[in-house]
Amino acid sequence: MKRALVLATLLGLAPALYAQAPAAVASRTKTHVTTLASDAFEGRLSGSAGEQRASDYIISELQRVGAKPLPGQDGYRVPFEFTAGSRDGGSWVRLGGRVMQRFEQRADIQALSFSDNADVSDAPVVFAGYGIVVPDSQGFAYDSYATLDVKDKVVLVLRYFPEDAEAKTKGILSRYSDLRYKAMAARQHGARAILIVAGPNSPNAGEIVPMSFDTALAGSGIAAASISGAVADAMFATFGDPGKTLKAAQTALDDANPHAAGFEMPNVTVTIHTDVVREKKTGHNILAYLPASSGTTGVQKPWIGIGAHYDHLGRGEVGNSLAEKGDIGKVHHGADDNASGTSAVLALAESLASQPRKRNLLFQFWSGEELGLVGSSAYVAHPAVPLDQMAAYLNFDMVGRMQDNKLSVQATGSSPVWSRLVEQANISAGFDLQVQPDPYQPTDVASFNQASVPCINFFTGTHVDYHKPTDTADKINFEDLDRIVDFAAAIVKRLGDTPEAPTFTKVEQKTDTSGRAGVRIFTGTIPDYSTDVKGLLLSGVIGGGPAEQAGLQKGDVIVEIAGQTITNIYDYTYALDVLKIGQAAKVVYLRNGERRETMLTPAARK
Amino acid sequence: MRPLHLVVAIACAAVAQLGAAAVQNTSAGLQERDFLTRVRRLTVEGRRAGEGYYSPDGKRMVFQSERDPANPWYQIYTLDLTSGDVKRISPGIGKTTCAYFRPNSDQILFSSTHLDPKSKQLQDDELAFRASGQQRRYSWDYDPEMDIFALSEKTGSLTRLTTARGYDAESAYSPDGQWIVFTSMRDAYNRQLNATEKAALERDPSLFAEIYIMKADGSGQKRLTAEWGYDGGPFFTHDGTRIVWRHFDESGLYADIWTMKLDGTDQRQVTTFGSMSWSPFAHPSGEYFIFSSNKLGFENFELFIVDTAGTKEPVRVTYTDGFDSLPVFSPDGTQLSWTSTRGGGSEGQIFLAQWNHQKALEALRNAPPRTMNVRK
Ligand SMILES: [Zn+2]
Ligand SMILES: [Zn+2]
Numbered sequence: 001m002k003r004a005l006v007l008a009t010l011l012g013l014a015p016a017l018y019a020q021a022p023a024a025v026a027s028r029t030k031t032h033v034t035t036l037a038s039d040a041f042e043g044r045l046s047g048s049a050g051e052q053r054a055s056d057y058i059i060s061e062l063q064r065v066g067a068k069p070l071p072g073q074d075g076y077r078v079p080f081e082f083t084a085g086s087r088d089g090g091s092w093v094r095l096g097g098r099v100m101q102r103f104e105q106r107a108d109i110q111a112l113s114f115s116d117n118a119d120v121s122d123a124p125v126v127f128a129g130y131g132i133v134v135p136d137s138q139g140f141a142y143d144s145y146a147t148l149d150v151k152d153k154v155v156l157v158l159r160y161f162p163e164d165a166e167a168k169t170k171g172i173l174s175r176y177s178d179l180r181y182k183a184m185a186a187r188q189h190g191a192r193a194i195l196i197v198a199g200p201n202s203p204n205a206g207e208i209v210p211m212s213f214d215t216a217l218a219g220s221g222i223a224a225a226s227i228s229g230a231v232a233d234a235m236f237a238t239f240g241d242p243g244k245t246l247k248a249a250q251t252a253l254d255d256a257n258p259h260a261a262g263f264e265m266p267n268v269t270v271t272i273h274t275d276v277v278r279e280k281k282t283g284h285n286i287l288a289y290l291p292a293s294s295g296t297t298g299v300q301k302p303w304i305g306i307g308a309h310y311d312h313l314g315r316g317e318v319g320n321s322l323a324e325k326g327d328i329g330k331v332h333h334g335a336d337d338n339a340s341g342t343s344a345v346l347a348l349a350e351s352l353a354s355q356p357r358k359r360n361l362l363f364q365f366w367s368g369e370e371l372g373l374v375g376s377s378a379y380v381a382h383p384a385v386p387l388d389q390m391a392a393y394l395n396f397d398m399v400g401r402m403q404d405n406k407l408s409v410q411a412t413g414s415s416p417v418w419s420r421l422v423e424q425a426n427i428s429a430g431f432d433l434q435v436q437p438d439p440y441q442p443t444d445v446a447s448f449n450q451a452s453v454p455c456i457n458f459f460t461g462t463h464v465d466y467h468k469p470t471d472t473a474d475k476i477n478f479e480d481l482d483r484i485v486d487f488a489a490a491i492v493k494r495l496g497d498t499p500e501a502p503t504f505t506k507v508e509q510k511t512d513t514s515g516r517a518g519v520r521i522f523t524g525t526i527p528d529y530s531t532d533v534k535g536l537l538l539s540g541v542i543g544g545g546p547a548e549q550a551g552l553q554k555g556d557v558i559v560e561i562a563g564q565t566i567t568n569i570y571d572y573t574y575a576l577d578v579l580k581i582g583q584a585a586k587v588v589y590l591r592n593g594e595r596r597e598t599m600l601t602p603a604a605r606k
Numbered sequence: 607m608r609p610l611h612l613v614v615a616i617a618c619a620a621v622a623q624l625g626a627a628a629v630q631n632t633s634a635g636l637q638e639r640d641f642l643t644r645v646r647r648l649t650v651e652g653r654r655a656g657e658g659y660y661s662p663d664g665k666r667m668v669f670q671s672e673r674d675p676a677n678p679w680y681q682i683y684t685l686d687l688t689s690g691d692v693k694r695i696s697p698g699i700g701k702t703t704c705a706y707f708r709p710n711s712d713q714i715l716f717s718s719t720h721l722d723p724k725s726k727q728l729q730d731d732e733l734a735f736r737a738s739g740q741q742r743r744y745s746w747d748y749d750p751e752m753d754i755f756a757l758s759e760k761t762g763s764l765t766r767l768t769t770a771r772g773y774d775a776e777s778a779y780s781p782d783g784q785w786i787v788f789t790s791m792r793d794a795y796n797r798q799l800n801a802t803e804k805a806a807l808e809r810d811p812s813l814f815a816e817i818y819i820m821k822a823d824g825s826g827q828k829r830l831t832a833e834w835g836y837d838g839g840p841f842f843t844h845d846g847t848r849i850v851w852r853h854f855d856e857s858g859l860y861a862d863i864w865t866m867k868l869d870g871t872d873q874r875q876v877t878t879f880g881s882m883s884w885s886p887f888a889h890p891s892g893e894y895f896i897f898s899s900n901k902l903g904f905e906n907f908e909l910f911i912v913d914t915a916g917t918k919e920p921v922r923v924t925y926t927d928g929f930d931s932l933p934v935f936s937p938d939g940t941q942l943s944w945t946s947t948r949g950g951g952s953e954g955q956i957f958l959a960q961w962n963h964q965k966a967l968e969a970l971r972n973a974p975p976r977t978m979n980v981r982k
Contacts, residue, residue: 590927
């Protein structure tokens, strides 16, 4: 499971949650999970030898049950290229004009991961405040560029968003303060480069922005770099005015008054060289199919997709490892994430192979999921089976840790067929189902929703070992994993036997997460993603973190923070944006149905 | 629908602290899994579902659900608990509620407004309203056109059992299938009301709800209760000798569980729980009732059990936030089915779990004697 929300990093220590079920006598998934999650597969990082080994295993299992490569395809593997990592290859900045100073240490300048590799010579500089442009549609006028001419110039902007704005304003501004979004705004105004500095009033003041992981294959059309407070100070020093400092400039903007403007920096020019080295690698999706048993005449959309990502985090070198200090660099076994889902698909292939079927079954194993749904996105961009021939797609991501009979079915809003099929199949399966209609899930099901294919995801919930080396096969609940396979097989059977194809329903995305600054606040809460309670249910709190200090615990449901009502995880992330680090905020929560209050003091996240 | 003061009540802030302040640990050390195991969800489709009642052989269930694309309100469905097949049995026009299988027969009763000539129009208006993206707060309007019907599953014929103006619903058969106990608001329409009563009817017709009994063919309709306040949700006990129901006070905020003989005599109050306690149902053993109460939080309904004589304090059964109500036992007493919001969202769906009868008996034995909760 790829938790695209930055919230993934909120997960951490918590008391052991899983209940270990006795392994079934002849589990159909145990061997698969145990093999794929073993040390030899080295965490199955996309593009690595571990991925290769895992794909060999999957292909040999597919061959064993008689699933074949797609007609016209050269074998089971479908390669795709991606950026496996990026580093700064030697960016530097030289100030000209009244000062002549060159900075080339990584502590002073570093390209942003999405920067173009470019050279800008002796360009004038404009300080553009926070560099935020709120779209007109938001009904809140804020445009850092309103009074500035930045064409062919370099803009210097502050990281984050105005620090002292009232909560509601912050909520809006934070959505448009993502660095990519700021770079795009600068480019659209004709700037040649954007330099980012974390102002003295902000968290991580004066520090360089770490090189973030970015799977994009190329730059975003503008030179973009982060500079230290020292470099910015050197630029401000050219004013020769002790009242005109970065701190003063930031403070003037911090109440978010939309009329406070940036200004030109007349005495300085900059020459910038940005250099991002992107390491390209090749990942492999695996495709195989079982043909319909008696032709597909009269059957609408004669394909059903069944898939899971088989990649994981390797040794945590890229992506979202949450390894504890002592475990950093160890193999991330990914037994639940997602050897469990991979095994469910293999077991489904085996059990469906022997049954008559009216549709072709397409088995899809994704790589690059942990890097941002890269494999499934590449697939839907160049599908081997036309997407309008796909009746439906079923996805499995983290299905090996069932507790208390609870199974989440997600993305059911993508078609009216799901609630009916799920209800019927569950009469004999007997799960305590949590139904989440939202198809915008942080896993490969989202790629198919985007491609207008009715889709569904199965999920048994997050846990303390999520994205850690300790996600191992001995903690998998095989008995219930096998039950999920049977449940899904019943759904596939009914889908496959109905000549009419399900209709697709487009669900509006609840929140636009594209331009978000991300959560910079640390509260130490571990949200439970698997349920839809009204509020934010905690599956745990991080030891010693602010939430634990505030007395919050597993099972509490947060319903209000700093006066803002919380009804879902999106409300929660936005509420976090407007909290102030070090400033206690009132939290209202439910414990066993009883309404309680506490004060929580958020800390800073790097 | 068997309850439904709820919405009115929740809007009334004056009592909002009632539950939380009155928390009383009646079941120290117990948890949901002591009573319920293998919790599973029975209904998924549609906006909401509820009031699932078992067939006498325990192999099917009849329930109400808003899942018909052409009808915005509850319709009645049967569910085969082996195959999972679901079938609509109500006419598809108007509102329906409160179905029940008739023992030793092929009949299923339910209440419906389909004979109201305005039904189709009202239904289309509501669909258009919802299509416009608007939403009403959930409310049950005690439609005076609601009457009780019995459907023959074999022939498909629908027999009208009540004709009086006023809401007739919340009905159940006796164990021998010969009698029907039900709730009616006909008292608001069958006589001249004085000014106070007229005002009350405007405000809340359910104040006029009383318990009635009739023969299974609709004959011999007889009123059993007389108290002002919503009397409703009646069922026979499994030996058929008594009726269990809930009685609301005039405020509509407090309700308790009562029993009486079939002729309306010997009325006994089983709970004095100082909260909204309703939807009682008898365990086939005859040892206890299960019911729902907001004792622990005004919007947090949990299930409780209480001995049939009401000598003890009720024992808490569910421990999940939100709505847990409308419980029924399977005919053999080994399963519990109820309506809950535990599956996510704010709308109820039907759940089912294995029921631990021995644990229930033990917990009731250990429960403290009943206290008379004083209303605040
Ligand atoms: Zn995953
Ligand atoms: Zn993952």
